[in-house]
Amino acid sequence: MARHTSIETRHYAEREALFRGLQGLDRRAFLKVSLAAAGAALASGARFHPHSFVPVSVADAAGGPVEPFTFAYISDSHLYKRELNDRFVRQLLRAVDDVNALDPQPDFVLFGGDLAQLGQPEELDLGAQILKNLKAPVRMMVGEHDWYLDLGDKWRALFGQETYSFDHKGVHFVVLQSVNQKDFWTARGMTPMERMQTVAGLDNAVQSRFEVGDPQREWLKQDLAKVPGTTPIIVFSHSPLYKYYRPWNFWTEDAEEVQAMLKRFPHVTVIHGHTHQMLTNRIGNIHFHGMLSTAWPWPYAPEGLPKLTVQMNRPDPFNPNDGCGNGAVSVQPAGLVDAVYNLWNRNPIQVSAAYVASGGANAAPPKPTLTSF
């Protein structure tokens, strides 16, 4: 197998080529080139990646065929500041090491939200610092634990807008902020910290339900209007974009409206965080895969578990980090995906497109020995 060129090496090579090219230009020609480049990048909706000098290349998704590729994910690290809790920090570092060891490297890494535990600036800064160690570019998604202290101010300052879309190798990607809640805090006179702590409690019934919300659904409508109907769509949302278990917000209140917007595309995949467990669902044309957490696993909810879900083995509390992990998603030529759950201390499990598309008839992953109580 050919040795891969690391993202870092490629980055320096591109950078050097750029500067060498620039040496041949006078000031006027340089301005012309750079303005044209910036204009073109802005027009195509390119985002300048915070961890890279090089704008992420924007492939044309005009209904062309999908070039198979893989992206990795890390999610739900729930960092406290390092002095308070070293465990969650070490677990996120472990995930970064896992992803950096992938050969070939993934095209990019999705961070699935809940980088911080209580939305503190120190927690988000620490997370941003750790994620800079990833060799592949990072795509950020926000979670409720990052949001409800300052309603996104610090997160945006670090990572940019929380809602965006991009095209990659023939797939249209959409990143949503699906953890909006109706205002429960003003009437109660809560401080920002009280609001944050209320939302941070999964089983805290004082908070509202998650929703994508009207403005963002309007944005989504307009974003998707530009995309040809044959293009595969992959949506990243922190909460599952369907209704699994309301008391724990394993739930999106306006899920049906969002699903309806995605109906005209033949192949749609939703990759979501928040549930900290192996979770699989299919609603019509939409395949759903939950992501693992690096911090702790959630138990399966007492009701509402989608039938296609291949449960992970009941985590053993005596086995440090059991039930936690990270994963990778391979996009197939048809535009559907195989999800690989890299459970730490266990064999990795693949939930393939064939399994989900066949409604569980084909390619079924192994069943767990110890199921949830």
Place this chain on the structure above:
Amino acid sequence: MSRTTLLLGATALAVAAGLLSTRWAGHAGAQGTTVVTLCDNETKTTVPDSQAKTREEGQAIADALMSQWRQKNPDRDWIEGELEKHTIAKPADNSALVGRGQGQTYGQITEPDVQKWSRESLAMAANGSAVFHNAEQLGSTIAVSCDMCHPSAANTHPETYPKFQVQLGRVALLRDMINWCIEHPVRGTPLAPDDPKMRALEAYIYAQRKGTPLDYGRR
């Protein structure tokens, strides 16, 4: 007016106000006044003797005392607050027993009896819920609380204990596992078996599995 008359007067006022359930007492204050004391024996108010002793007046005095007491005890409604945040299964309803004899000298089971049983049981589970959801109360050194892995006490399976815990090499009770979690994932100090927090945690965890058949030894 003599002291005796005053006491009687105060008692009469209490009866008139229908406040028998709020036990209180009055005694002579300065000349021409009565000091009314709440059942905590600390919260007091002074009422002039000239005040009319109607039901409304009595209620107003009682309300003033209760509001004073609530200000001193802002956490009085902690059970309500806890129940608003965290759903707790209600204890068994024993109201069908009201009016039936107990088969011995205590006489019939009354509505207040049944209410008290229910209230006290729920209060203990609610206390457990408060500890369960609070890293500080659990003594965690890394800000980890039980609900972070066990929302609504899910996956605590108290019905499976006692059982042989392979990892410990001996039979474990629920409280052994609670202490294991306090020591390891929570990084705190284990509780004594009769520590009020341990008793409350057990109460909450059992309450959440209400209706699940016992199946001790289940892996």
